[in-house]
Amino acid sequence: MADPSLYTYPSPLQGYEDLPPLPQERAADGKSYVNSPAEKKSSAYTSFPSPITNDRRGGFDIHIYFLHTDAEETKFATELWERIRREFPELRIYQIWDKPIGPHTMAMFEVNLFTPEQFGAFIPWLVINRGPLSALVHPNTDDEERDHTQRATWMGQPLPLNLKLFKQLKRRQQQQQKEKGNA
Template sequence: MTQTTVKITGFHAHIYFDPATRDVAARVREGLGARFNVQLGRWHDKPIGPHPKAMYQVAFLPEEFAKVVPWLMLNREGLDILVHPETGDDVKDHMENSLWLGEKLELNIDFLQRIGKT
């Protein structure tokens, strides 16, 4: 069954880390910032929103996807990364339309559903 393509306005990569891998996450962040046209989000040293671990977000436009994601595949240094589109449907974007590099972590779907209703 074919579905209508929804417009993707951008992508987010959520780079997860813990205290032992924060330096690794910093190296990955520096590499992203130096090589690509991306917007680096703030460090969150504790779980926030639907995210079960500390993380930072990297936002990028659709035309950057083919450069950013392959680089992350080869340079994530063992970190778990969620990549998802921005279509306007946060639940679907995080849960159904996403891809994972490394371990797939369990997101707080209740949080996404609550913010989607406001």
């Protein structure tokens, strides 16, 4: 996992400064607070917050892993892949890879989510239906290493990733920018 101290974090209250204090009134359960109604719903209901992409790439990738040498696990993964294709045809669902590919060190398949509505429907469904398989949920921004580490969420057992690829890509991009600046 990425060291959180490597990154900066804007204040969660950015854009909400200098507002009146929140009410301290408790709800009927005695534990939660009564919130004043918002003037309008958060835009996060309809689009992913920046810097998550809201384009053809998709805002989130979900990688669902399985041990390809285990016949039962492979069968379950194949059946899950088919069920996802049938129940969520609007999502982008990639082929099943029976070997490591990219930073992924195990067999897997990938699903892309394009809207918060899809995220809200698919992630709870996957929590219940993924069986024994691990899944990596990560946003897509312009920082792939951070997306796959510090910003990632795991369902099931976290698995190792080959992060060398991201470091090589970052070095290559920095070299290209350097050469472009010297031209």
